[in-house]
Amino acid sequence: MDVESMEMNGSKRVFQRQAGGSVAGGTGKVCNYWLQGRCNRRPCPISMAIPPPIGNRNNPKSTKMVRRRGRRGIPGAAAAAAWCGETRGPGSAARAGGGSAATAGAPAARRGSEIICKFFVKGRCSYGESCKFLHSWSVGDDFSLLTKLEGHQKVVTGIALPSGSNKLYSSSTDETVRIWDCESGQPCSGNHAVYYGCQTGGEVGCIISEGPWAVNIQMGTEMNLDGPLGQVYSLAVGNDMLFAGVQDSNILAWKFSPEGNCFQPAASLSGHQGAVVALVVGGMRLYSGSMDGTIRIWDLASLQCIQTLSDHTEVVMSLLCWDQFLLSCSLDRTIKVWAATESGSLEVTYTHNEEYGALVLAGMPNGHGKPVLLCSCNDNIVRLYDLPSFAERGRIFSKEEVRAIQVGPGGLFFTGDRTGELRVWKWMAGDAHSS
Known part of the structure; x- marks a missing residue:
């Protein structure tokens, strides 16, 4: 998803000129090169x-x-x-x-x-x-870059590593889904039914490889889902249903029918006032983040909204369920940690402030099993934090914003940026900070 209205001032340096003070010789002249910030005398x-x-x-x-x-x-x-x-x-x-x-x-x-x-x-x-x-x-x-996978020409919008597969899938707004061999790192052909993606005008907005219908992967069939109008920004799977967050502010749900080997429309969840850009399932709850700055919590059994969280002041870009907590990040430059109260509702228990808008969250254990949070910001940096302290343990730099992060097995994780470059990283077992 491109949010062109982001304030991407991380790559610009602002010079403050002071015009006061006495000038050499009393002439009142000021060096033009000095004013431009490039006088070398x-x-x-x-x-x-x-x-x-x-x-x-x-x-x-x-x-x-x-x-x-x-x-x-x-x-x-x-x-x-x-x-x-x-x-x-x-x-x-x-x-x-x-x-x-x-x-x-x-x-x-x-x-x-x-x-x-x-x-x-x-x-x-x-x-x-x-x-x-x-x-x-x-x-x-405590982590290292294994390789760079180059092939996409535009923003990497999603990364998927199907369980039990040696293939990595990546989607992009360049209208392609690429398949990579995990052993050689080279592009390869594959069965397109192993991923579930949604497109509008050829641009692939997201990708997913989960679902109880994975047995149908071997059939090699493609399934087109009718319903979405506009770009699909997010996908999630829960309670045997596939959910899609759509540009028109709705969440569309389909249920898989084994008899007809197809998806049947199940529901349309409405309530957000802006595009739904983040979806995640935790327990029997579906969490949705929107451009309207809110997070909505949906009961998967009834498909009804049971709570609306309004603590963010800008677009909610990414959501992450981890243990008993919900983590969210936003263009308001915050990461929020939510926990359930005695009544069962969610409240913010901690807010971590960033210097730039936060784009993507991912969580995984490091080489010694300690929890680490990865957060991409719009200054082209992915920051790595120890949890629950939020002590920064490392940074990953990219040529442009990282828009997709995917966690893999064996300490692997993947990042994809706006230039189309996909990178493979790995935690090292000799982590000196895990003790």
Whole structure:
């Protein structure tokens, strides 16, 4: 789902210019290059008495000056190696201010640097290992990047790893569903009936591989479900039914009929005032998040709404059921943890604030079975948190926003971003932070 109205100011740096103060020589002149943030004279003879512009706090030179110098160079060895798959991941010492490398053949991260080099992301940083910014796709010593799967041309909207299958499925707004061999990492052909996706105008909005009707996978049949009008943003399975969150603010439900080997419309759940962008099933409850900023709780037996949660102030982007808790994230820059009261209703027990809008949530155990929450934000970073403390244990950087996260077996997890790149990650068993 593209939400073009997001405030994506994470990739922009704002310079505050101070026009006051005395000017050298009393001429009243101000250096034009200084005003643009790219004067390379230290000190500048024209504006030497004016306080310097406020740029990146970790870099005394202006950001635009660094950009200008970087364009003149040739991509360094570090950037070239990264695009060839030699991914670097600084260890926990780097996260705390040290600089050990977690991947063989990778240079140590710069001390105290957790800001990724924008030119490294584009594959053309001229400073190489001497660059003071991070040349690595992750920060954290307990997980590593296994491979990058390239093929999609637009946003990755969903990732599915069917149970017992050695195939990975990914959907995109480029109007394709790609199938990957988990052993070779290469695209392959497969049975399209192993996934359930919904399309509008050719763009695949989501994908799912669950369901009690999975026995029909071997039949190789495709099933088209009538009903949705507009983009389908979310899918969930519960109580032998398939639910779809639709652009027109409704949730459509189908029930599978073994006799006719088809889906029959079961219900249309209405109540939201905006598109339903998140669905998850926990117990006998269906939870839905919407662009109207609310979460609705539906009883799966009666298909009636039993509670509406209105604590978020922006779009509810993702929902996660974990143990006895419901977790939600929103463009209002918060992650909320919900728990049941004695009356059975849900209330917020904890709110974690982010600096940027939160897009996707996923949860899984690390290499030693400790719970970790993954949260993608619209600053192109996936943050990893220990639960229940919410202590940050690592970061994953991407070229653009990560819109899909999927957890797999054996410590595997997958991320897909707006550029169409799909990445495979794995927790390492020697996790020093799990004790």
